[in-house]
Amino acid sequence: MTRLPVLSLITWAPFVGALLIMFTARHRPRAVRLIAAVTTGLSTVLSVWVYAAYDREAAGFQFYEKLALVPPLGISYELGVDGMSLLMVLLTSVIIFAGVFASWTVAVRSQEFYALLLALVTGVYGVFVSLDLFVLFLFYELAVLPMYLLIGIWGSTGEVRPRGIFAWAYRETGVGTKEYAAMKLTLYLLFGSAFILVGVFALYFSAGSASFSFLDLEAAAFPPAVQRWVFLAFYVGFGILAGIWPLHTWSPDGHASAPTAVSMLHAGVLMKLGAYGVVRVGLGLLPDGAAELAWLVGTIGCVNVVYGALSAMAQTDLKYVIAYSSVSHMGLVMLGAATLTEAGLNGSVFQMFAHGIMTGLFFALVGLVYEKAHSREIRRMGGFGRVMPGVATAFTVASLSSLGLPATAGFVAELLTFMGAWRSDHVWWLFPAVAGTFLTAVYVLRVAKQIFWGPPSPHFHHLEDARGPEWVALVILTAVLVLFGMVPGLALALVDTATVPLLSRIVGP
Amino acid sequence: MPPDLLRAGSLEIGLGLVLLAVFVLNLCARGADRRWLALVATAGVGAVGVLSLLVPPVPPAPGAMFVLDGLAIFAKRLFLCATFVGLLAGLSQPAATGRRAGEYHVLLLASLLGMFVLASARDLILLFVAFELMSIPLYVLAGFAKREATAVEAALKFFLVGSVSSAVMAYGLSFVYGAAGSTDLGRVARAFAAGDPLLLLGLLAAFAGFAFKIAAFPFHMWVPDTYEAASTPFVAWLSVAPKAAGFVAIFRVYFEGVGDAARLWIPVAAGLATLTIVAGNLMALPQQNTKRLLAYSGIAHIGYMLVGVAAASPMGTAMVLFYLVAYVFGNMGAFLVVEALARAEGSEATAAFRGLAQRSPLLALAMLLFLLSLGGIPFVAGFWAKLYVFWAAAAAGLYWLVLLGAVLTVVALFYYLLVARRMYIEPPERSGRVPLPGTLALAILLCAVGVVVLGVYPKPVVMAALRVAAPLF
Numbered sequence: 001m002t003r004l005p006v007l008s009l010i011t012w013a014p015f016v017g018a019l020l021i022m023f024t025a026r027h028r029p030r031a032v033r034l035i036a037a038v039t040t041g042l043s044t045v046l047s048v049w050v051y052a053a054y055d056r057e058a059a060g061f062q063f064y065e066k067l068a069l070v071p072p073l074g075i076s077y078e079l080g081v082d083g084m085s086l087l088m089v090l091l092t093s094v095i096i097f098a099g100v101f102a103s104w105t106v107a108v109r110s111q112e113f114y115a116l117l118l119a120l121v122t123g124v125y126g127v128f129v130s131l132d133l134f135v136l137f138l139f140y141e142l143a144v145l146p147m148y149l150l151i152g153i154w155g156s157t158g159e160v161r162p163r164g165i166f167a168w169a170y171r172e173t174g175v176g177t178k179e180y181a182a183m184k185l186t187l188y189l190l191f192g193s194a195f196i197l198v199g200v201f202a203l204y205f206s207a208g209s210a211s212f213s214f215l216d217l218e219a220a221a222f223p224p225a226v227q228r229w230v231f232l233a234f235y236v237g238f239g240i241l242a243g244i245w246p247l248h249t250w251s252p253d254g255h256a257s258a259p260t261a262v263s264m265l266h267a268g269v270l271m272k273l274g275a276y277g278v279v280r281v282g283l284g285l286l287p288d289g290a291a292e293l294a295w296l297v298g299t300i301g302c303v304n305v306v307y308g309a310l311s312a313m314a315q316t317d318l319k320y321v322i323a324y325s326s327v328s329h330m331g332l333v334m335l336g337a338a339t340l341t342e343a344g345l346n347g348s349v350f351q352m353f354a355h356g357i358m359t360g361l362f363f364a365l366v367g368l369v370y371e372k373a374h375s376r377e378i379r380r381m382g383g384f385g386r387v388m389p390g391v392a393t394a395f396t397v398a399s400l401s402s403l404g405l406p407a408t409a410g411f412v413a414e415l416l417t418f419m420g421a422w423r424s425d426h427v428w429w430l431f432p433a434v435a436g437t438f439l440t441a442v443y444v445l446r447v448a449k450q451i452f453w454g455p456p457s458p459h460f461h462h463l464e465d466a467r468g469p470e471w472v473a474l475v476i477l478t479a480v481l482v483l484f485g486m487v488p489g490l491a492l493a494l495v496d497t498a499t500v501p502l503l504s505r506i507v508g509p
Numbered sequence: 510m511p512p513d514l515l516r517a518g519s520l521e522i523g524l525g526l527v528l529l530a531v532f533v534l535n536l537c538a539r540g541a542d543r544r545w546l547a548l549v550a551t552a553g554v555g556a557v558g559v560l561s562l563l564v565p566p567v568p569p570a571p572g573a574m575f576v577l578d579g580l581a582i583f584a585k586r587l588f589l590c591a592t593f594v595g596l597l598a599g600l601s602q603p604a605a606t607g608r609r610a611g612e613y614h615v616l617l618l619a620s621l622l623g624m625f626v627l628a629s630a631r632d633l634i635l636l637f638v639a640f641e642l643m644s645i646p647l648y649v650l651a652g653f654a655k656r657e658a659t660a661v662e663a664a665l666k667f668f669l670v671g672s673v674s675s676a677v678m679a680y681g682l683s684f685v686y687g688a689a690g691s692t693d694l695g696r697v698a699r700a701f702a703a704g705d706p707l708l709l710l711g712l713l714a715a716f717a718g719f720a721f722k723i724a725a726f727p728f729h730m731w732v733p734d735t736y737e738a739a740s741t742p743f744v745a746w747l748s749v750a751p752k753a754a755g756f757v758a759i760f761r762v763y764f765e766g767v768g769d770a771a772r773l774w775i776p777v778a779a780g781l782a783t784l785t786i787v788a789g790n791l792m793a794l795p796q797q798n799t800k801r802l803l804a805y806s807g808i809a810h811i812g813y814m815l816v817g818v819a820a821a822s823p824m825g826t827a828m829v830l831f832y833l834v835a836y837v838f839g840n841m842g843a844f845l846v847v848e849a850l851a852r853a854e855g856s857e858a859t860a861a862f863r864g865l866a867q868r869s870p871l872l873a874l875a876m877l878l879f880l881l882s883l884g885g886i887p888f889v890a891g892f893w894a895k896l897y898v899f900w901a902a903a904a905a906g907l908y909w910l911v912l913l914g915a916v917l918t919v920v921a922l923f924y925y926l927l928v929a930r931r932m933y934i935e936p937p938e939r940s941g942r943v944p945l946p947g948t949l950a951l952a953i954l955l956c957a958v959g960v961v962v963l964g965v966y967p968k969p970v971v972m973a974a975l976r977v978a979a980p981l982f
Contacts, residue, residue: 138887153933183930
């Protein structure tokens with residue numbers, strides 16, 4: 001086989017970039033950024049190419065690569081993408097490419113920052129393209145761990161000090177500081193990985209085929225009792241990463257404290273990694289377990305939607321607002337998947353993409369605002385639209401997508417999810433879902449008005465609009481958000497090829 | 510001496526010669542600087558290490574008291590490896606190179622000899638004698654700094670708990686002898702497979718002795734105090750080598766040749782593993798002294814190894830052996846970094862690690878590697894070790910134990926990451942590099958290389974472990 005291993009190139013290019021940065025670019029900040037931009041750019045170009053070259057008629061897993069690692073145990077390096085994972089790879093590429101530009105101004109220990117960021121991205125790509133559950137687990141760990149140092153060293157601590165009983169908690173644990181957030185995030189996600197590990201082992205041993213390959217496990221029929229508890233294990237394990245209530249509390253803390261590019265990547269892509277895991281491994285390998293426990297997944301999704309939105313309304317710290325909105329939107333993702341209908345599942349996958357881009361844009365903007373104003377406190381800011389019109393426009397577009405205005409990607413995703421809920425066995429899910437959208441409009445518009453369109457704040461002078469490389473991130477993300485909102489078929493045609501066969505295994509053709 | 514025994518005992522003879530040489534040279538030594546004596550001991554252990562790579566396994570004669578099978582060779586290489594690193598690190602330490610250097614090394618080598626014989630013993634009496642030969646020098650070494658009250662207290666505690674558990678073990682073994690009618694372990698195994706309740710009772714009582722040596726909960730009380738008070742290079746060695754010996758002895762007595770009856774030990778080992786993992790990890794949380802932290806985390810690691818024992822299968826046994834190899838490098842490395850810092854800063858508190866990444870980036874990186882390995886993070890040795898014992902346990906159907914173990918690794922990561930945070934996130938209190946003696950640096954480097962190589966390419970050691978564990982069952 002002489003075909004180019006495209007998926008491996010996409011996955012490992014950032015890692016090579018990380019190594020190059022560590023070993024060749026010491027004390028040369030420009031070279032560091034250049035290497036990061038080139039390697040992630042390469043991944044982006046290749047993912048767009050894969051997106052164009054994917055055969056939509058044939059569907060299934062394409063660009064297949066396999067290399068036996070430990071043959072007696074059935075571990076192999078097996079890669080492939082279908083419509084769903086392809087969209088996620090595309091999302092990752094867009095976000096990291098934009099993220100490299102969004103963190104152009106990181107000054108402290110920038111060499112290590114970029115190296116860790118790129119290593120992390122390799123882990124994320126790896127999870128999306130792996131077809132071997134064992135290798136998937138390794139990539140998952142790689143995607144989680146650099147986060148500790150990234151947040152702990154380069155993160156920011158909110159200036160809003162807790163009061164009342166929370167002040168006590170702050171003194172005791174340091175809740176809200178970046179060190180606290182980094183530790184909490186890492187521990188939560190590794191706690192989840194414990195469940196994933198047990199689930200993977202259970203599948204491996206009960207299939208009895210001595211293989212971790214997704215394709216082999218798909219062919220095996222697991223007994224209903226095994227399906228139930230293993231699905232639950234995967235739901236908890238991957239669900240923690242997707243921010244399911246009540247295990248979501250790492251996410252607001254983590255995202256609010258992380259440096260810009262890491263927030264973008266984490267809220268934009270890593271949370272999707274959890275949802276993707278539930279859909280791919282949970283729904284894909286354990287159809288009976290999924291059908292049996294869909295009520296649980298959907299109900300908790302509803303709680304997420306409403307609880308996340310209400311929490312976002314109460315925040316006074318700009319980054320926390322965006323972080324809680326992620327919790328709310330991830331609820332919609334899980335809800336869409338739990339409807340077990342074509343529209344709902346398509347909506348769910350589309351929401352992963354749309355929310356990824358949107359929240360990436362949000363965090364890039366918040367990062368810009370923070371960098372220029374050195375504040376995250378909403379009440380002190382105001383009237384920024386006059387001095388930074390570019391940032392204000394992009395923020396408004398992201399807000400409108402967030403509340404699901406037609407012609408933005410958010411609208412398509414939410415509409416499909418609602419249609420799915422309407423057709424599912426649990427019509428009542430529709431009410432919390434729609435209520436969540438309404439609440440989103442309330443908090444998002446309020447924030448946009450206060451910061452950008454209200455009267456100018458007396459606290460800030462000499463603010464500037466985005467400059468140079470910072471524009472790259474904003475333009476790319478805004479353009480993608482509008483493009484996929486106008487022409488949802490770009491993604492949906494692709495997603496459909498993956499979700500229809502998956503659903504037919506759960507509810508029958 | 511019959512040629513067979515000569516061949517099987519070649520490593521013991523070699524080590525015995527090194528021991529005698531150090532002893533005699535010590536008699537001739539004059540003056541306070543006896544560093545050369547330490548060098549002789551280190552070189553001798555290195556030479557025996559080379560010899561251990563050359564000796565082939567000797568097929569055991571039926572009913573032999575002393576065997577040199579694959580397991581024994583694997584274990585002896587492991588002991589030698591740990592001892593070499595420990596002695597190397599001790600070369601820069603006043604206690605091990607001063608006026609009492611001879612005593613220190615003779616005692617350490619004698620204990621090593623005990624481990625050697627223990628790994629080969631196929632007879633209850635030989636096993637017990639080897640066990641005592643290994644343990645008694647350890648008590649002395651723990652109190653080597655005899656003018657320090659804490660060291661004396663630690664040694665006394667170690668000695669008291671140790672002799673009580675030895676007594677219980679001897680009592681249990683007397684039951685075993687009474688029920689099996691023989692001290693030969695092969696016959697004991699056959700009697701056990703036939704299902705003799707008295708024998709079961711005896712073996713259970715004897716387990717107390719082993720559990721003390723490997724420091725499983727609730728026989729762990731001596732560990733933190735002893736580790737805190739004794740000299741760090743010795744503790745680094747104490748935390749790995751005798752425990753490895755304890756596990757090998759457990760395999761010999763409880764698994765070798767008993768066949769399916771080994772499954773009887775699953776509940777015992779699984780229960781002990783649960784207790785030890787939970788207790789070790791939780792008690793490590795509040796520790797402010799790095800050595801105490803590593804002591805409690807070490808107890809938790811013993812729990813993870815017991816998970817492999819609980820699998821009661823060739824794979825489980827092999828994976829415990831692999832775990833021990835990974836643990837030797839990870840744990841010794843971590844202790845040695847503590848030693849380097851303690852010498853420079855005069856403090857063993859975790860606060861001494863503040864800002865280390867900005868002062869000595871390489872030393873901090875090494876410590877990070879060790880911590881990640883102990884925490885079980887991919888691409889360093891400890892990850893595969895944990896993964897493989899979990900794998901073996903899952904294959905035996907113990908999913909609940911796997912989940913419990915995996916969830917408690919998260920607790921472990923909390924305290925490991927706190928040290929990482931001090932090194933990488935917090936600002937340094939002082940500036941300037943941490944001075945590092947050459948031999949200590951070399952020992953740390955060896956450990957770091959071991960951790961990384963085993964993390965990236967664990968296959969040869971895993972295969973070797975699987976090969977030596979297979980004949981036991």
